[in-house]
Amino acid sequence: MSCNNFTFSLDEIKTAARENRLLSLEIEPTLRCNYHCPYCYSATNAVPENELSYDELTDVITQAKHLGARKIVILGGEPLLYERIFELVDFIGEQGLVAEMFSNGAFLTGEKAAWLFRSNVSLVLKLNSFKPEVQSLLTGENSALCKAMNAIQAARDAGYPGEKASLAVSTVICSANVDELEDIWRYLRDNNILPYFEVITPQGKANENSWLQLDPHKIKSVFERISKLDFDEYGHEWEPRPPLVGSRCLRHLHSCLITSTGAVFPCVGINEAVGSIRESYLKDIICDSEIIQDLRNFHDTIKEPCGSCEFSPECFGCRGATYQLTGDWLAADPICWKNQDRLDCISRLPVDVEKFIPHKPPMRMIDTLDIIGEKKAVVSLLVRPDNIFLDENGRLSETVFIELIAQAMAACDGFSKNAACDGMIIGLSNYEISGSAGKGDELKVLISKNIKFGNWGVVSGRVEKNGKLIATGEIKIWQS
Numbered sequence: 001m002s003c004n005n006f007t008f009s010l011d012e013i014k015t016a017a018r019e020n021r022l023l024s025l026e027i028e029p030t031l032r033c034n035y036h037c038p039y040c041y042s043a044t045n046a047v048p049e050n051e052l053s054y055d056e057l058t059d060v061i062t063q064a065k066h067l068g069a070r071k072i073v074i075l076g077g078e079p080l081l082y083e084r085i086f087e088l089v090d091f092i093g094e095q096g097l098v099a100e101m102f103s104n105g106a107f108l109t110g111e112k113a114a115w116l117f118r119s120n121v122s123l124v125l126k127l128n129s130f131k132p133e134v135q136s137l138l139t140g141e142n143s144a145l146c147k148a149m150n151a152i153q154a155a156r157d158a159g160y161p162g163e164k165a166s167l168a169v170s171t172v173i174c175s176a177n178v179d180e181l182e183d184i185w186r187y188l189r190d191n192n193i194l195p196y197f198e199v200i201t202p203q204g205k206a207n208e209n210s211w212l213q214l215d216p217h218k219i220k221s222v223f224e225r226i227s228k229l230d231f232d233e234y235g236h237e238w239e240p241r242p243p244l245v246g247s248r249c250l251r252h253l254h255s256c257l258i259t260s261t262g263a264v265f266p267c268v269g270i271n272e273a274v275g276s277i278r279e280s281y282l283k284d285i286i287c288d289s290e291i292i293q294d295l296r297n298f299h300d301t302i303k304e305p306c307g308s309c310e311f312s313p314e315c316f317g318c319r320g321a322t323y324q325l326t327g328d329w330l331a332a333d334p335i336c337w338k339n340q341d342r343l344d345c346i347s348r349l350p351v352d353v354e355k356f357i358p359h360k361p362p363m364r365m366i367d368t369l370d371i372i373g374e375k376k377a378v379v380s381l382l383v384r385p386d387n388i389f390l391d392e393n394g395r396l397s398e399t400v401f402i403e404l405i406a407q408a409m410a411a412c413d414g415f416s417k418n419a420a421c422d423g424m425i426i427g428l429s430n431y432e433i434s435g436s437a438g439k440g441d442e443l444k445v446l447i448s449k450n451i452k453f454g455n456w457g458v459v460s461g462r463v464e465k466n467g468k469l470i471a472t473g474e475i476k477i478w479q480s
Contacts, residue, residue, distance in 0.1 A: 269320010
């Protein structure tokens with residue numbers, strides 16, 4: 001997340017992606033927040049007990065610097081509630097990096113704004129409406145509009161925007177403020193403030209407040225109206241495309257998020273941990289992450305209809321919204337208006353595995369691929385009466401659990417490639433049986449990919465019935 005995705009050139013972004021480097025890093029020093037925004041990506045305002053220490057934060061910032069990062073984006077929670085925020089900003093500057101802070105502005109006094117400006121911190125403040133009741137509705141704070149305008153004024157009085165410290169305002173596009181967006185845009189342009197308008201990601205509290213969401217055609221209308229306004233009145237020309245108005249989101253190619261507890265997410269919207277900085281170096285996490293590598297190679301991995309879109313060379317929609325709506329970080333963006341006549345082409349988990357595995361009846365036993373994650377997946381099946389591995393008592397042969405693990409891996413790989421791939425089991429170890437299954441039982445198969453080297457891999461699997469483990473093992477496989 002950054003208020004200006006054109007901070008880096010497209011060539012710099014492509015190089016960072018190709019070389020597994022960073023240009024920016026997003027951090028959450030704390031999840032503490034004084035607001036209760038109904039669209040917040042966090043489902044709760046509860047603060048984890050094990051948030052990163054100051055030393056852990058500075059260590060990961062140093063690691064990011066060594067990976068080529070030039071900018072540290074400070075998110076929250078509310079960053080100004082972090083006790084050592086000014087010390088952290090000083091550290092970022094001492095490393096020769098620039099800082100960008102997203103703040104709701106409620107605690108931004110004139111003194112703090114002046115200090116941040118002198119420290120060359122770019123500010124992104126929150127303003128969703130000029131109507132007090134709407135701004136309050138979208139923050140959960142009765143005096144939110146007054147605080148937002150005071151924060152903007154404090155920043156301007158401190159010297160913002162400056163040559164080395166920009167000022168931006170973050171605004172969500174939603175049903176509550178859709179009739180005001182053009183007025184807010186004009187206000188920001190007239191005051192030399194960068195507008196950062198974005199579509200709500202359907203996660204966290206936003207899922208509890210679906211009334212905020214606009215349908216894709218209304219979102220398209222908003223983008224097109226503002227695009228026309230921006231060109232006619234201010235001379236800015238840009239092509240409307242989600243999820244950011246007048247900008248683009250390519251941060252998966254050059255950035256990632258460190259949560260307040262040290263988990264590494266590809267972004268706020270793809271809230272699937274690909275590692276932890278408390279367990280591994282950031283460089284190793286980036287290089288080893290299946291999700292991050294998929295996203296950095298999106299030209300080869302992104303699915304239709306996004307894959308053949310005219311904008312695909314430098315756009316892949318909102319990966320966060322896509323993941324939340326489909327369960328698949330590589331699916332086409334279902335909220336992009338360009339995809340609305342081809343929604344039937346976009347798979348949403350859970351999906352039938354029939355077209356994703358080479359097995360045919362009666363060998364095909366698994367039914368649906370339910371969940372995919374960082375090197376893991378979950379599939380489901382019903383043991384049917386015609387299953388060829390049932391004995392005369394209606395019980396499954398114990399050897400069949402090995403095949404279930406292999407079929408689960410085939411489904412995961414086939415879904416990723418959007419095509420069935422051949423493969424075979426070439427080894428087995430640590431196989432243990434702790435229960436049984438039979439006709440009519442519903443089973444879950446959970447797999448995790450331990451090693452991947454070319455076409456060879458090692459996969460751990462467990463088979464569960466009613467939440468209880470009945471078999472576990474590790475298979476060595478070859479896949480075409």
